[in-house]
Amino acid sequence: MGGNVGVVRSAEPVRTRTGHEPEPRGGRLPRLLASAGTWVFLLSGLASIAMAVHAPLSDRAQSAPPLVADVVFATSWPSFGYGTVLLLLAHSLAQRKRAAWWTAVVVTGLNAVCNVVWSLVDAFPAHGFLTVQCLLLVLLVVSRREFTVLPSRLGVRQALRIGGGASLVWLAIGTGFVVATQESAGNVLSRLWYAAAGTLVSVDTFVIFPDGVLVPGWVDVVLNSAGTVLVLLVTWFLFRPAADPAALGAAEEPLRRLLATEGEGDALGYFNLRRDKTAVFAPNGRAAVVHRVVGGVSVASGDPVGNETSWPAAVEAWREQLAAHAWRPAVVGASEAGAAVYHRAGLQVLEVGDEAVLDVDAFSLEGRAVRGLRQAVNRARRGGTQVGVRRQQDVPDSELLEIASAAVTWREGQERGFSMALGRLGDPADPDLLVATARTAEGELLAVLTFVPWGVHGVSLDLMRRNPQAPNGTVELVVTDVVAHARSAALQRISLNFAVFRSVFDRGSRLGAGPVLRLWYRVLVVFSRTWQLEQLYRSNAKYQPRWVPRFLCFERTSDLPRIGLAVARVEQFLPSRRG
Secondary structure: OOOOOOOOOOOOOOOOOOOOOOOOOOOHHHHHHHHHHHHHHHHHHHHHHHHHHOHHHHHHHHOOOHHHHHHHHHHOOOOHHHHHHHHHHHHHHHOOEHHHHHHHHHHHHHHHHHHHHHHHHHOOOOHHHHHHHHHHHHHHHHOHHHOOEOOOHHHHHHHHHHHHHHHHHHHHHHHHHHHHHOOOOOOHHHHHHHHHHHHHOOHHHOOOOOOOOOOOHHHHHHHHHHHHHHHHHHHHHHHOOOOOOOOOHHHHHHHHHHHHHHOOOOOOHHHHHOOOOEEEEOOOOOEEEEEEEEOOEEEEEOOOEEOHHHHHHHHHHHHHHHHHHOOEEEEEEEOHHHHHHHHHOOOEEEEEEEEEEEEOOOOOOOOHHHHHHHHHHHHHHHOOOEEEEEEHHHOOHHHHHHHHHHHHHHOOOOOOOOOOOOOOOOOOOOOOOEEEEEEOOOOOEEEEEEEEEEOOOEEEEEEEEEOOOOOOOHHHHHHHHHHHHHHHOOOOEEEEEEEEOHHHHHHOOOOOOOHHHHHHHHHHHHHHHHHOHHHHHHHHHOOOOEEEEEEEEEOOHHHHHHHHHHHHHHOOOOOOOOO
16 A cells, blocks of 8 residues: 555564454364354355245255255255355354354254154155254264354344344234235135245245135245345344443553553553443453454554553453454554564554654754744734643633533534544543643633643643634644643653554655555545545644554454444444444
């Protein structure tokens, strides 16, 4: 991706397991049997869909030699909905989900029971079916210890509600359809049976037709379509990834202690105190990975919190939690040191942007490079703009309420931020939050910027709000006065915003840029119309900061689309529903 993509390499990468590679439990044979069972349900699902959409294929399978027919129909049935459920089941079995194993056992067991009843009632020779199904049950039982991924309790409850309540409601509606449209006589039981059969399987391929019921073809389509949707919803909720608590809770105080003693390294460390995250600690409690789960992706932000020597243990604990829930790993905004630790734990690493850091002692408004910044600051100062910089604990409650209210009023669109935003101005839990305000000579509030602590010797930008009527240069004046305050307060560094794909914006429009870089630049310019990516970079660049690379860590390239959606949701670029 242009010139802003890099890889952090380590001499001896250690491969660990995630939700894609559950830890083996019972040796090689159970692992092979678990994989074999997954393939059985995958092929059965494909066969069911193929026979449902192409009736001659179903006829050919029924007229095949007994051994072939027994193998095909032991786990397959000509139904699009049933086949889709089997594909979802196979996908979840591949992820070694315990709920999928139980579902596979129940489905296979019910098929076997139905064949036993069928053989007893109609004297149908079901020995071949039963043999295949019993072998599949044995295969599943022997490999049961391989399926270690925990189910989502919320998903199971939702599946039961839909499977019970919604199915009964639709069965009543479907029976009403049959009663209203049937073209021949039939008793109530046969109508109910027809509605149930039409909901669960394709009626035109159903073997045992209810006697005396004949309805138009569109009723069959409606019944089967609704049944397919219901079954797919139940299956999706049953196999959905488990959600994390999405609440920091009791972990907040231990994290604060770690930040107080080990918070100098990462400018994003304090943002891990957001209360919509959860923490996984190293066994010794000296480090933690803080993350949030969205759409089955565990998104961690920045480096692990705490002592750097304990980071690998915290990452390993996080990875064990991933394996227990089949979550995909993603880390947004890791520093080079943090990315190296994640890489040694088996993740791939991409450089995706840069953090703008001002070195307080080196910052100056002198020189041609900052001429535009200097003019903006002087213009705002001559206009009478006055800046105040205080810790939140020193701001009177009434003024703090005014500032917080103005920040909400001036916000454009959805509150954004996850990796570089705290989002709780005025919370008494953050007394050391640095609050910088700009006012007119008459006291009217023009802008507010807040900075969270970055260890003892730095601060990191959290919130930036500006009155739409504020004169040009107001924000620039506030930033330069914050630098002046930092000098007097013995602070050494100030972290500003994170610029995504900074080097692409920096080099993509220059003379001599290559065709790939120019194309990537044009694509990002289009995205900037909505998300202001280039504007964010330009607003940082005017301060002549030191650019510090930040990295995205992930396990597999195929996960990137899903990770991209998850990151967009947690950063509030897309609507987000927790879990």
